[in-house]
Amino acid sequence: MKARLFGFCRRSSGSAVVCRILILGLTAVGSFLATYRSSIQTTGATSSAPDQSTDDTLLLDHLRLCGKHRLASDYRLMPLTRAVVAYFPVKQLEPYLGQLKWCLRSLLEMMKDEPKLWRTDIVLYVEDLTSPELRQLGCSTTARQNASEPFKCILVKYTKVQDRVIDPKSSGYDRELKDQFKEYSFIDSIAPLAEQPEVYLNYDFVVRSDLDVFFTPAFSKWIPPGCTFITGNGGYSDPYNLMKLALVANHSGSYFNSSIWNIGSTWVGPAPLISKIAARTVHWMVYLSKTEFAPKMRKQSWWSQAVLWPEWHYGVLLLYGGQLAINEILHAGRRYPFQKIDLDHPTTSTAACTETGPIHLHTYQSDTYFSKYRFASGAYKNTHSLPIVLNSSRCCDYAGYIAGDSLSMSPEVLANSLHAIKRYG
Ligand SMILES: *[C@@H]1O[C@H](CO)[C@@H](O)[C@H](O)[C@H]1NC(C)=O
Ligand SMILES: *[C@@H]1O[C@H](CO)[C@@H](O)[C@H](O)[C@H]1NC(C)=O
Ligand SMILES: *[C@@H]1O[C@H](CO)[C@@H](O)[C@H](O)[C@H]1NC(C)=O
Ligand SMILES: *[C@@H]1O[C@H](CO)[C@@H](O)[C@H](O)[C@H]1NC(C)=O
Numbered sequence: 001m002k003a004r005l006f007g008f009c010r011r012s013s014g015s016a017v018v019c020r021i022l023i024l025g026l027t028a029v030g031s032f033l034a035t036y037r038s039s040i041q042t043t044g045a046t047s048s049a050p051d052q053s054t055d056d057t058l059l060l061d062h063l064r065l066c067g068k069h070r071l072a073s074d075y076r077l078m079p080l081t082r083a084v085v086a087y088f089p090v091k092q093l094e095p096y097l098g099q100l101k102w103c104l105r106s107l108l109e110m111m112k113d114e115p116k117l118w119r120t121d122i123v124l125y126v127e128d129l130t131s132p133e134l135r136q137l138g139c140s141t142t143a144r145q146n147a148s149e150p151f152k153c154i155l156v157k158y159t160k161v162q163d164r165v166i167d168p169k170s171s172g173y174d175r176e177l178k179d180q181f182k183e184y185s186f187i188d189s190i191a192p193l194a195e196q197p198e199v200y201l202n203y204d205f206v207v208r209s210d211l212d213v214f215f216t217p218a219f220s221k222w223i224p225p226g227c228t229f230i231t232g233n234g235g236y237s238d239p240y241n242l243m244k245l246a247l248v249a250n251h252s253g254s255y256f257n258s259s260i261w262n263i264g265s266t267w268v269g270p271a272p273l274i275s276k277i278a279a280r281t282v283h284w285m286v287y288l289s290k291t292e293f294a295p296k297m298r299k300q301s302w303w304s305q306a307v308l309w310p311e312w313h314y315g316v317l318l319l320y321g322g323q324l325a326i327n328e329i330l331h332a333g334r335r336y337p338f339q340k341i342d343l344d345h346p347t348t349s350t351a352a353c354t355e356t357g358p359i360h361l362h363t364y365q366s367d368t369y370f371s372k373y374r375f376a377s378g379a380y381k382n383t384h385s386l387p388i389v390l391n392s393s394r395c396c397d398y399a400g401y402i403a404g405d406s407l408s409m410s411p412e413v414l415a416n417s418l419h420a421i422k423r424y425g
Contacts, residue, residue: 125158138415197275232264232343257332280325
């Protein structure tokens, strides 16, 4: 069965752009496409609204991608590429190298059940491309050439916002970033995705995630249903910040839906949407930092005390920015589908981490098993040893087993195993 998607846009009165999407020759289109059958109207641009022509391209890319995967009778038999994309602080190897190793070990575990023609890579934005520890893990600057190559760990050069040198030739964007985020290093977990999306745009799906996470067997055969933009659940919203974000959005002429709260920090979605939302998240972070937080409140000595938590806390600026961007770009789901699922499931959980369980586990500030703090302090080595054999389906045991196994594997063995598992696609 073949489907052809055509979209065309015309500029109507003012700055509004009307796009019509024609879908021809479909026999079994998922209901998600119905959303696009009618004309999609984007309202007039304001100073802070995203560029409309980029938006049209984004929409069409999104539709092509959705068509490609959803129209296949069994997309699991088709080649498909996914990328886990993250910032890795090379200069703070402790404790982050251990976390990267267990994250890679979890990808290896997941790949045992992954469809033969699927590939899941990891893309790391790093300050130092020559880090021996990353080279030992098989990471290099070589991009994926085609969809059949084995697993790749790809390094991309990135300069932390705090380390950037501002000179007379610096752009307004660089100045603002440096100016606002002198004491907010979480900007580096999103800025590289906004600044260098080309390194992941060729992938079908992108996972934006921290690295203190575990992918589970349930991730093996999973893609966002209906090309939905997926997030987990966060814990930062309260009535005051919801009202404040709604006012900020309204003041900028941006769509905002007050029934959508607590958007988590991990995202999974089609690459062009991830890129667009990352760029707008950075935009909103700058905007909020500049207009809604006084200079004193941007100092880490002030915000790290969390005196205004949870009402209005600079420490979660990244999440506030994400909430505004998701509303703006997706229209909170009216324009592009948006859904929250059980991402960032805690590693302390005793729920079942089987093929139908959560797809992604995240460690939190906790000393309860499985705890990243206890792991980093070596506490599990003696008093509470980690499972050597995975004889329980509990999520905490899955995390414990994977983390324990990543400790006993040399970087070379881990790298070779990841490379070998899909060598004969
Ligand atoms: C994919 O790229 C690799 C590396 O360039 C090459 O060796 C391999 O032949 C290519 N495979 C296909 C199917 O193009
Ligand atoms: C902003 O609020 C006003 C007053 O409630 C409303 O009429 C307008 O549609 C809102 N703008 C947006 C972009 O939601
Ligand atoms: C806001 O989102 C909810 C849940 O998705 C939806 O039911 C509702 O219609 C939305 N409201 C507006 C004004 O878009
Ligand atoms: C199964 O797990 C329990 C609890 O961690 C452990 O005591 C036991 O030795 C394990 N059994 C096997 C066969 O590894």
